Amino acid sequence: METIDVQVAVIGAGFGGLTTATLLAKAGLQVAVVEQNNYPGGCASSYKRKGYWFETGATTLVGLDQDMPLRYLFEELDLQIPLLRLEIPMQVRLPNGTLLTRFQTLELWIQEAERVFGAPGQRAFWETCYQISQRVWRTSLRQKSFPFSSWSDVWQAAKALEMEQLSLPPLAFKSMKDLLSQHGLLQNKTFIAFLDQQLLITAQSKHTEVNVLFGATALCYTMYGNYYMPGGLRQLSNHLVRYLEQHQGQMLYRRQVRQIIPKAKREGYTIFTEKGTITAYYLVCNLPLNNLQQLFESAQLRKKLATYILPAHKVNGAFTWGVVFERSGTTPAVFHHQLHVPGGVPFIGSESIFVSLSHPLDEERAPKGICVAAVSTHVHHPEATWITQKKELERWLVQFLVEQQFFTQEQVRFVQAATPGAWIEWTGREWGQVGGYPQYLNVKPWQMKDARLDGDKAYLCGDTVYPGQGIPGVCLSGIIAADKLLRDHF
Structure with a gap:
């Protein structure tokens, strides 16, 4: 020893x-x-x-813009x-089949949101969210002593204090539901369903549960540099x-x-x-x-x-799939996709899956002509939601992605599913918890x-x-x- x-x-x-x-x-x-x-x-x-390299969890890389941690x-x-900067960070397919693109440019994204969800309230909502996210990131590295647990922290914070930082604490008492109501968007059910699934990616919660400070910042991560x-x-x-x-x-x-x-x-x-x-x-x-x-x-x-x-009922686990398939003319050019699942994912009940594809020139992960997909979905209360139907879910995913035209059945070379139990084995995290609190x-x-x-x-x-x-x-x-x-x- x-x-x-x-x-x-x-x-x-x-x-x-x-x-x-x-x-x-x-x-x-x-x-x-x-x-x-x-x-x-x-x-x-x-x-x-x-022989293929699969992502275990996180697949998107952000944080390299001015005032950001990376x-x-x-x-x-x-x-x-x-790093390879992505021109388009993500695409989302809604339950009714509508495809929308999460453009990085604020103006292009607002136009896309207005096209899909209707113009009322969209511009003011997204401009507000983006402005908040910018203030949050500017503050985060200037206030490295936060949260405070010593008088030294308070002194360091006072020395770094700027006027715009004073506008942020009140936003912690306001929910995203309040902000949506302020912009007349709560009755837009299609938009709310989209927004909740987006919030789950980065805030692990929905519009009724998250404050504006975190929620607005989480919603805007596609408006910063995204990299492969x-x-x-x-x-x-x-x-x-x-x-x-x-x-x-x-x-x-x-x-x-x-x-x-x-x-x-x-x-x-x-x-x-x-x-x-x-x-x-x-x-x-x-x-x-x-x-x-x-x-x-x-x-x-x-x-x-x-x-x-x-406790366990307040956190999330993940069910994940790795899929290897042959590329073709129909393989999506965008690497990251959130796909809403009408009726929910079988045995799990989650309402969307997240799909990340390997770059066609990335031969470290797969040979030329082959694509590796990392797919995941949230598992709420992982301690109580123990999933054993791996084979059934593998078959379901392949069929679902065939219907979404990612590939044909004949192009699939390999598929493998992993339950939250795999996360326990891989990371040791209690209950297979992923994504943080x-x-x-x-x-x-x-x-x-x-x-x-x-x-x-x-x-x-x-x-x-x-x-x-x-x-x-x-x-x-x-x-x-x-x-x-x-x-x-x-």
Whole structure:
């Protein structure tokens, strides 16, 4: 059994953890990332099957525009990562068969929304949402001390305060339903159905449940730069891993953490894994709060975390499919699609599926002439919704995508489904929870768990702490964790 001693241990190689690890390594700290799997990336990674690379979870990459987290990270680390910018971020097919395009340009999108849903209220609604999203992103990196958990945080926030930031807190008390009502859109049932499925992608909740601050920002992610990562999103994490290893850091794979015990006299932490122990002076946990609570013996810390933990009926799991098929003249040119499912997905009841296609020139994921599709749908209350009908759902998906003209039955080479149970095996996340915590109206941003775990030398990042889910969100959480650790101790 091995014993490893490091200055900083980061538990979990999700994108939030890797963000924190690389920023701390840049600051000169000795960092080791402890990961239970064979690959980095967590819910934004890829796996190989039958010679093809499939995305595990996240498939869309945003956050590289001005004032956004990935741009900040890449500039801080001086990373040059090859990315392909998408001309059209997404297309959506409604239950009645209508196809609409989520253009990136605000004006083009408003024209499209007016064409499909009617003109009344659309322009004012989307202009308002876009303006809010811009203010949110501008504020997020200027207020890295938020949420506050020390007087130092308050002082840092006061120094960075700008007038436009004062307009944001009131939006946390207003629901998207209120905003829709303000623009006369609540009676537009077709639009509301579309909007709710869009919100599920990035906010994990619907218009009645999410506040305007998060909801407007979530709805506008297609209005910023959307990118395709050649080779799959695993490559994004691989770039951060290389940076870490070039700066005296190390990756410790296939080490599942069993227990974390603070050392005496506040001299760090002992981390127990099945391969031995790791001692670290500083600790960063890139784990869901539900999992994290189980690793500490301290009743006081468990009680503190319990305040922030959501139960199973408040979170989502995912049912996913991987499909390999031969390209043809009818293969969609747009890579990302949300398809509404009339009557719902069998056995699950979800109302839409999300389909992401590989780039035709991306021969790292599939040979020329072959397309790899990653398909997913939400599974509400994953603890209670245990799905066993994998073969039936594989047949259903192929037939559904044939009807949507993605391919013909004869073009399909391979299809494989995975239940939330696969997410438990892949990531270890309780109940197979994915996508982070949904954004609920009753949980204000300042009530979310901040980056400090125990008030000593342990910190948090990931999609269940502020600011929440999505690659930009977990990247921001990693930036904040690194910033607070460095400010507290160096």
